Amino acid sequence: MPHIKWTSDLETGDQKVDSQHKQIFELLDLLSSSIKEKKTKKAIKETVEKLTTHILEHFRDEENLMSMCAYPHLAEHKIIHEKTFDQAATLIEKYRNEELEIATPLVVFLTQLITTHIQKEDKAFFDWLLRRE
Numbered sequence: 001m002p003h004i005k006w007t008s009d010l011e012t013g014d015q016k017v018d019s020q021h022k023q024i025f026e027l028l029d030l031l032s033s034s035i036k037e038k039k040t041k042k043a044i045k046e047t048v049e050k051l052t053t054h055i056l057e058h059f060r061d062e063e064n065l066m067s068m069c070a071y072p073h074l075a076e077h078k079i080i081h082e083k084t085f086d087q088a089a090t091l092i093e094k095y096r097n098e099e100l101e102i103a104t105p106l107v108v109f110l111t112q113l114i115t116t117h118i119q120k121e122d123k124a125f126f127d128w129l130l131r132r133e
């Protein structure tokens, strides 16, 4: 599997948001290489925990930014964040319950989920912001 990397087409123009998005990609990549290198379950679990914490923090910060800007689609965006997080958390929970080996396809799925969200809904917010200014 190739390296998971944030690419400039995901740029929003907001430094904090972009750096948080980059961090999420870095953790996904770390998780992917930990799996490939067959790191211990404990090490993989730690990375998963870091990743989920970062995603939650990012969603919260992004929602605060949207709220400060009085973004009219904040409620919808929040629901999408919840759904995205729930999908990720369900998979991670299965892994915790040992029903599922945390594996590359799971990381690919999570990466796709986050990428699509940035490309679609996050960008919609920044486009709205630009048009408003």
Ligand SMILES: [Fe+2]
Binding pocket: 017, 021, 058, 062, 118, 122
């Ligand atoms: Fe985001």
Ligand SMILES: [Fe+2]
Binding pocket: 059, 062, 077, 081, 117, 121, 122
């Ligand atoms: Fe978002």
